Amino acid sequence: MSNNFILNSTHVEKAVQNAKKHNTAYAEMLDFYGRIFIAQEESKSRLRIEPIEIADKILDLKRREAFPLVEIQEFTYDLSESADLFVRICNFAREANPKLAESATAIIDAVDADLKPGILFDALLSGNEAEYENVAETLQVDKQILGLLAYNSIKPSLCTAAEQLAAYLTPNQPWSKGYCPICGSAPILSFLVAEGERTLICSFCWHNWQAKRVYCPFCENTDNAKLQYLYNEEEKDLRIDVCDNCKRYLKSVDTRKADRLIYPPLEQITTLHLDMKAREEGFEPGIKLYPGG
Numbered sequence: 001m002s003n004n005f006i007l008n009s010t011h012v013e014k015a016v017q018n019a020k021k022h023n024t025a026y027a028e029m030l031d032f033y034g035r036i037f038i039a040q041e042e043s044k045s046r047l048r049i050e051p052i053e054i055a056d057k058i059l060d061l062k063r064r065e066a067f068p069l070v071e072i073q074e075f076t077y078d079l080s081e082s083a084d085l086f087v088r089i090c091n092f093a094r095e096a097n098p099k100l101a102e103s104a105t106a107i108i109d110a111v112d113a114d115l116k117p118g119i120l121f122d123a124l125l126s127g128n129e130a131e132y133e134n135v136a137e138t139l140q141v142d143k144q145i146l147g148l149l150a151y152n153s154i155k156p157s158l159c160t161a162a163e164q165l166a167a168y169l170t171p172n173q174p175w176s177k178g179y180c181p182i183c184g185s186a187p188i189l190s191f192l193v194a195e196g197e198r199t200l201i202c203s204f205c206w207h208n209w210q211a212k213r214v215y216c217p218f219c220e221n222t223d224n225a226k227l228q229y230l231y232n233e234e235e236k237d238l239r240i241d242v243c244d245n246c247k248r249y250l251k252s253v254d255t256r257k258a259d260r261l262i263y264p265p266l267e268q269i270t271t272l273h274l275d276m277k278a279r280e281e282g283f284e285p286g287i288k289l290y291p292g293g
């Protein structure tokens, strides 16, 4: 990774303030997400999770077959820390836009009554959409908002687990697949770093891995003629890599041209206009973030 990547939490606040200044259209959204990012980084320092262990035999098989190290449902999380963060994030949502505020108020009331956030966390990890539908219907809230709040509450645990699991990856051996070597999820962002190397960021555990430059991670297409990018003169550090083979897109940040500290979750928010642009042009995202998302 290049040296303008944020490696510690103290820079996150600075990066959020900077982003607010330069992306006024996102100011309100960044107020909400900025608070989440800072709370997540603080939470990370208090987490207690046991590293996930992988037996040698299984590890050999995973390496041989290029399988991801773990399935999503194998992730563990710090329940009390995540439940605390859930309530904090709901409180931030209460002060955000009216739709979020209304849902967050209903969810906080439910937590005060009998809703256990752990049920939502477990349902998210096991892909139990029915549980989300039940809770969303009972509370009369949007399923996607519920998923967003739950995901962001366990995200510090997921990222920490991924950092621990990375020790099982084979050093210096390139990962040629388009999915995350840790959890198997699709990439959410691409970064061009020093000397034009390309790094992909996982949409679930936020692990990053080096990838081929001319390559669609969603269908493994390497045909130059079918890979293009959408570009806008005013944002020289941003582009959208599009694939004419599978009609999917991936947002890309050229960190060599970005004169700022890079915090991947923040880059994801400040590039939402690129998602709109890509969809307008007939391309679909390759990711699915939250239940119902």
Ligand SMILES: [Zn+2]
Binding pocket: 162, 180, 181, 182, 183, 184, 185, 202, 203, 204, 205, 206, 207
């Ligand atoms: Zn991952």
Ligand SMILES: [Zn+2]
Binding pocket: 216, 217, 218, 219, 220, 221, 243, 244, 245, 246, 247, 248
């Ligand atoms: Zn493709």
